[in-house]
Amino acid sequence: MSNLRHFLLLALSALFRNRMQAALAMLGVTVGVGALVTSLALGRGAQDALDDQLRAAGANLILVTAGNYKVKQDIDTDPEGHIGHTELEPEWRGPDSPRAMPASSGPVGEQGRLIAPVFQVEGPAAGGAIQAVPGWFIPAHFEDDPMAIHDHPTARQRLGDASAGLGSAATLTRDDAKAIAGIVGVQHVVSGVHENVRIFVKDSPEQKQWFTRMHGTEADLPEIRSGWTIPHGRFLNARDVDRSSQVMVLGRVASDRLFGQGVNPTGHTVLLWHQPFQVIGVIGSRSWATQPAPGDDQFDAVYVPVTTIDRLLNLSKLNSISVTTQSVGDTTRIAKAITDLLRRRHHITSTMPDDFTVTTVAQQMLGKGLPPDLARAVTGNMASVDQMTVEQLSISLRRTNWTMLALLAGVAAVSLLVGGIGVMNLLLLSVTQRTREVGLRIALGARRSDIAIQFVFEAMLLSLIGGLLGILCGVAASGSLERFFQWSAVVSPSAAALAVAVAAVLGIAFGVYPARRAAQLDPIEALRHE
Amino acid sequence: MSVITLQSVKKVYKLGDNVVHALRGVSLEIGAGEFVAITGPSGSGKSTMMHILGCLDRPTEGHYLLNGRDVSKLSRDELAEIRNRQIGFVFQGFNLLPRTTAVENVEVPLLYSRPVVPAAERRERAMKALEAVGLGDRFDHHPNQLSGGQQQRVAIARALVNEPTLILADEPTGNLDTKTSIDVMRALQELRERRGITIVLITHEPDIAAYGTRIVSVRDGMVISDRPNTPRHTQEEASTPVMAVAE
Numbered sequence: 001m002s003n004l005r006h007f008l009l010l011a012l013s014a015l016f017r018n019r020m021q022a023a024l025a026m027l028g029v030t031v032g033v034g035a036l037v038t039s040l041a042l043g044r045g046a047q048d049a050l051d052d053q054l055r056a057a058g059a060n061l062i063l064v065t066a067g068n069y070k071v072k073q074d075i076d077t078d079p080e081g082h083i084g085h086t087e088l089e090p091e092w093r094g095p096d097s098p099r100a101m102p103a104s105s106g107p108v109g110e111q112g113r114l115i116a117p118v119f120q121v122e123g124p125a126a127g128g129a130i131q132a133v134p135g136w137f138i139p140a141h142f143e144d145d146p147m148a149i150h151d152h153p154t155a156r157q158r159l160g161d162a163s164a165g166l167g168s169a170a171t172l173t174r175d176d177a178k179a180i181a182g183i184v185g186v187q188h189v190v191s192g193v194h195e196n197v198r199i200f201v202k203d204s205p206e207q208k209q210w211f212t213r214m215h216g217t218e219a220d221l222p223e224i225r226s227g228w229t230i231p232h233g234r235f236l237n238a239r240d241v242d243r244s245s246q247v248m249v250l251g252r253v254a255s256d257r258l259f260g261q262g263v264n265p266t267g268h269t270v271l272l273w274h275q276p277f278q279v280i281g282v283i284g285s286r287s288w289a290t291q292p293a294p295g296d297d298q299f300d301a302v303y304v305p306v307t308t309i310d311r312l313l314n315l316s317k318l319n320s321i322s323v324t325t326q327s328v329g330d331t332t333r334i335a336k337a338i339t340d341l342l343r344r345r346h347h348i349t350s351t352m353p354d355d356f357t358v359t360t361v362a363q364q365m366l367g368k369g370l371p372p373d374l375a376r377a378v379t380g381n382m383a384s385v386d387q388m389t390v391e392q393l394s395i396s397l398r399r400t401n402w403t404m405l406a407l408l409a410g411v412a413a414v415s416l417l418v419g420g421i422g423v424m425n426l427l428l429l430s431v432t433q434r435t436r437e438v439g440l441r442i443a444l445g446a447r448r449s450d451i452a453i454q455f456v457f458e459a460m461l462l463s464l465i466g467g468l469l470g471i472l473c474g475v476a477a478s479g480s481l482e483r484f485f486q487w488s489a490v491v492s493p494s495a496a497a498l499a500v501a502v503a504a505v506l507g508i509a510f511g512v513y514p515a516r517r518a519a520q521l522d523p524i525e526a527l528r529h530e
Numbered sequence: 531m532s533v534i535t536l537q538s539v540k541k542v543y544k545l546g547d548n549v550v551h552a553l554r555g556v557s558l559e560i561g562a563g564e565f566v567a568i569t570g571p572s573g574s575g576k577s578t579m580m581h582i583l584g585c586l587d588r589p590t591e592g593h594y595l596l597n598g599r600d601v602s603k604l605s606r607d608e609l610a611e612i613r614n615r616q617i618g619f620v621f622q623g624f625n626l627l628p629r630t631t632a633v634e635n636v637e638v639p640l641l642y643s644r645p646v647v648p649a650a651e652r653r654e655r656a657m658k659a660l661e662a663v664g665l666g667d668r669f670d671h672h673p674n675q676l677s678g679g680q681q682q683r684v685a686i687a688r689a690l691v692n693e694p695t696l697i698l699a700d701e702p703t704g705n706l707d708t709k710t711s712i713d714v715m716r717a718l719q720e721l722r723e724r725r726g727i728t729i730v731l732i733t734h735e736p737d738i739a740a741y742g743t744r745i746v747s748v749r750d751g752m753v754i755s756d757r758p759n760t761p762r763h764t765q766e767e768a769s770t771p772v773m774a775v776a777e
Contacts, residue, residue, distance in 0.1 A: 003641050005649070013629065440625045443586060444688070445614020445642040447607045523586050527625065 011458040014430055022462060025426040028419030029466025029506065030473055033499045035415045037474025039408030040495035042481070045488030046401045060187070061224060062335050064180070064321040064342065065357045066172045171355040172318040176345060183337050185325055188220045192320040193309045199302060201258050202269040202276060210257045213301040214272065216309035222283070224324045225298065233266035233281030236305055240280075244307035248277035251299035252284040252292040270302070275312060277304060331360040416502065419466065420510035427459050427514035438518050439526025448519035455518050459511025460504055467503025471496050531598065533696055533728045534560040534583060539592035539602075541578050541751075552578040554751040555592070560730065560744075562695070565722045565761065567731045567742030575751040577700070580732045584617055584698045585609040597695060614642050618689025618727075620718075622701035624681045626673040626688075633669040636660055636688045643692060659687035663717055679710035686717055690727075697721065699731045703738050715741045719761065737762075 015022040174191055181189040193216035201208040215221075219238045222228050228235075233249070240247050248270055250258070259265040265279045285292055285299060292299030309315060325334045335358050342348075342356050431438070438451055471491075478489035541553040552575045560566050570576040581587040582594060585601055588609075594602045601612055613619075626635045636656035640647045647655070660666050663683040673681050682702060689697050699718060703711035719741060721727045731742055739745050740762040747755040 003646065003649075006641060017629075436625070437627060440627070441638065441642070442610065443584070443613060443619055444639045445610050445692075447610045447642065449607075450642055524581055527621070 007454055007457050008461070010454060011461045014434070014458050015462060018426060018429060018433075021426050021429060025419070025422035026462055026466035026469065028422035029416070029463045029503060030419070030470040032412060032416030032419035032506075033467045033470025033503050034473035034477060036409070036412035036502060037471050037491060037495060037499045038477045038481070038489065039405065039412050040498070041474065041478035041489040041491040042408060042487065043401065043405035044492055044495065045478070045482070045490045046404070048488060048490055060325045060331055061360070062323040062325065062331055062338060063357075063359045064172065064176075064323065064338060065359070066317065066319055067355065067357065171346065172321055172342075173316065174318065176342060177318065177321045179341055179345060180321060180323055180338055183334060183341065185334050187324040187326045188223045188322075190218045190221050190224055190322045191306050191318045192217050192322060193306055193315065194319045195309075197272055197302070199254070199258070200271040202271050208258050210254055212251070212254045213297055214309075215301055215303050216306035217303050218306055221303065221322070224322050225283075227285055228298075229284045229286045231282050231284050232264040233279070235281055235283065236303060241305040241307050244305055244311045246275060246277045246308055247280045247304065248272070249281045249283060249303040250279055251301040251303075252282060253294050253296070253300035254302050255279075255282045257294075272302070272304070273312060335360045416506060419463070420506050423459050423463055423466075423507060424510040424514060426462065427455055427511055428517070430458060431455060431514050431518045434518075435521060435526045435529040438521050439523045439529065442521065442523040443527060451521075452512075452515040452519040455515035456508055456511040459515070460507035463503045463507030463510075464500070467500055467506075470503065471499050474499065532559045532561050532595075533564075533597055534558065534730070535593075535595040535598075536582075537593040537595070539582060539589040539594060541575075541582065541587070542590045551751055553582070553589070556748075556751070556753055557592075558746065558753060558756070560728060562728055563722060563726045565719065565729045565731070565741065565743045566746055567733060567739035567744070567759070568746045568748060569733055569736065569739045570748035571734060574748045576732050576734075576748045578751075579748065580698060580700050580730070583696075583730060584619060585612050610642070611644070614639055615692060616694050616696060618686075618692070618694040618697040620682070620685050620689050620697060620699040620702045622704035624673070624678075624685045624705070626681055626684055628673055631670045631672055632665060632676065632684045632687075633657060633660060635673070635684055636691050639688060639692045655691055656687070659691040660684070662690060663687045677710070678706050679713050682706060682710075682714050683717060686714070686721070690721065694727070696728045696730065699729065701733055702731070703733070703735070711738065715762075 172191075177189050177191045180186060195214045195216075196211070197214040198209055198211050199214075217236065218241050219236050222230070222235045231252075232255075235249055236247065239245070250265060250270075255265050256262070258270070259268065264282070266281060268279045269276045270279055271277070283299065283303070294300050306318070323334070323338065325331050339354065339358050342358075343354060346355055348354060441451060441454075475491050478491050481487040482489045536556050536558040538555045538557050539553055540551070540555050543550040543552055554575075556575075556579065568576050568579060578587070582589055585596070585604075586609075588604075589602050592602070593600050596612065596616060601609065604612065619625075626632075627638065633653065633656045636659050637652045640652040640655060657666065657669060660669050663686050665680060665683055665687065668676060668680065671680075673684070676684065682705075685702075686697075697718070702718070703714055706714060715738060718729055718731070722729050722743075729742075731739070733739050740759065742759055743761055745755075745757055745759045746753055
């Protein structure tokens with residue numbers, strides 16, 4: 001209606017006339033909408049945090065490792081729905097692969113523990129005199145310079161053939177990785193070469209050194225490891241990989257051990273295989289599911305471009321390919337697709353076993369990738385732990401979440417009700433004050449609807465302004481909760497829109513009664529009103 | 531053609547157990563361009579008559595034809611439309627909206643007109659009406675910045691703005707001193723003379739009733755006399771156009 005502006009001004013001036021009462025009524029709406037926005041933000045934040053934690057724990061991660069340590073078990077043939085190794089003892093395949101003792105105690109499902117041991121009983125070529133004690137007590141170690149020990153033919157032997165130990169088999173190539181990237185539903189594909197290394201701080205007087213895992217990797221790795229933070233510097237980028245630069249990102253543990261707790265090591269130089277690598281960043285964990293600890297595979301580790309490893313060691317094979325799926329629920333299908341693809345690419349006939357191993361982290365996660373209390377909470381709600389999938393886990397957690405959210409929403413609803421009563425109260429006051437005016441307007445030809453609209457407009461304006469302020473308060477409250485209590489609270493645009501809608505509906509709902517009262521006034525009586 | 535036809539109009543109020551017969555069968559015909567003064571003491575039923583004539587109330591019995599249309603059985607909203615289009619009100623207490631300028635006050639009836647009158651046209655018509663009562667230069671004054679007479683002339687402008695066929699003035703001079711009352715009455719007379727608008731004036735003051743061309747006396751809910759009158763200003767002075775004169 002073209003009189004909108006008039007009625008808007010009318011409502012504004014009416015509110016301004018009772019500005020004290022209007023402010024109080026508005027405050028009620030503000031508190032209600034603020035509570036609503038905050039509770040939605042907390043609900044959404046908890047949801048995001050949950051998804052985040054699930055992703056951070058690698059629920060959508062598929063690992064393809066070279067070699068096959070469990071010939072008889074395959075993704076499709078496992079009758080219980082398990083994929084691969086859920087228990088600790090890998091059955092190494094091949095009689096001549098080096099005997100190894102896993103020394104790291106990182107979470108199951110990370111490449112390191114299954115791929116290679118931290119120290120070896122026998123070295124292939126450096127003479128048999130190396131003792132079976134942790135390497136950092138030994139002044140010189142064959143891992144210091146694989147080129148010195150394994151020059152090309154040896155290195156090739158070491159990265160042997162399909163019958164070598166898991167991960168050291170030379171069956172995966174970068175072309176395999178590229179092919180996997182072409183599968184629909186695949187999010188990221190990162191090639192990996194993994195070695196045990198000893199690294200030194202260059203120019204450090206006390207010759208600081210650390211035995212750790214070295215991952216040759218690509219720039220996308222942080223996308224897969226979504227639970228990472230980068231407290232210092234940056235991760236590898238595409239240029240580092242393209243140029244096979246001698247740059248290195250340190251895991252939190254490695255950084256702390258070499259440079260001291262919390263020190264920013266970027267810019268320093270670290271020696272690996274007597275080669276200088278510039279430290280460009282540090283990675284840490286932001287998930288409770290994974291905390292940096294010595295011996296784990298992610299944070300007691302260093303990361304260098306895979307191409308740099310290729311260049312230095314003259315390799316062309318990969319130990320592993322890490323794949324993430326766009327959807328957590330899609331991992332099984334994609335794992336199957338990868339298996340089929342690689343079997344085709346590797347010309348494996350139906351009677352032959354795979355020369356690679358595909359494992360999905362999702363199905364291993366139950367009770368392992370999660371902290372104990374969470375795992376208990378989850379398993380306590382499930383009838384059959386064996387049958388549980390990540391989706392179910394997520395649903396179960398979500399249910400807990402909803403309970404909390406419902407509670408908060410209840411608080412918000414009560415505040416909104418109080419706010420609405422405030423609005424109604426103000427409107428009734430306004431109608432009483434303006435009885436004479438209403439009578440006049442009716443006498444001059446206002447229909448009942450005209451009068452009702454005028455007051456509903458006033459109520460709506462009041463609650464909309466209150467609502468907008470409430471959104472601001474909700475955003476501020478969410479921000480404070482996030483900042484000071486580390487609660488995850490995310491104000492989404494749809495939540496803000498919902499809050500505006502709720503405020504508008506509130507205004508209408510609580511404005512209707514006073515508006516009706518005004519509209520029903522008898523003009524004769526109203527005009528006599530003083 | 532008659533603007534107003536009342537046919538044995540009765541109005542009964544029930545106040546608890548008491549039944550009040552405010553009008554006991556009033557028949558009246560008012561032609562176009564008449565200036566009818568309805569007089570009577572308080573409690574005579576003249577206010578009830580005015581409410582029925584103004585379509586603010588409906589008769590209990592009988593018929594009221596306004597411009598030939600029987601409006602005695604119309605709904606509230608239909609009556610609202612009739613009031614808006616055909617009747618201009620001038621009240622004793624002016625009934626201007628406070629904190630609202632003169633021109634905005636005059637615009638109020640246009641806000642409720644259907645089809646909707648655009649804002650620019652509203653302003654233009656309201657300005658014209660204000661000019662017609664000699665207050666064009668005070669359009670942006672608030673009621674509390676205007677004298678009583680000026681306020682009542684704003685109210686007359688408001689009654690005029692929708693170009694009604696009938697203006698109902700309910701004790702329009704009740705709150706005014708004698709001199710200002712004369713001004714307001716002249717303004718009403720001029721409307722009748724220049725525009726041919728029918729005016730019904732409710733008053734208990736014989737002096738004021740004397741401005742009408744016809745005087746109807748009411749008592750106890752019945753018309754007790756109905757006589758033509760020679761309007762007062764023609765007796766007293768020449769017809770100087772007072773409407774354009776500012777106070």
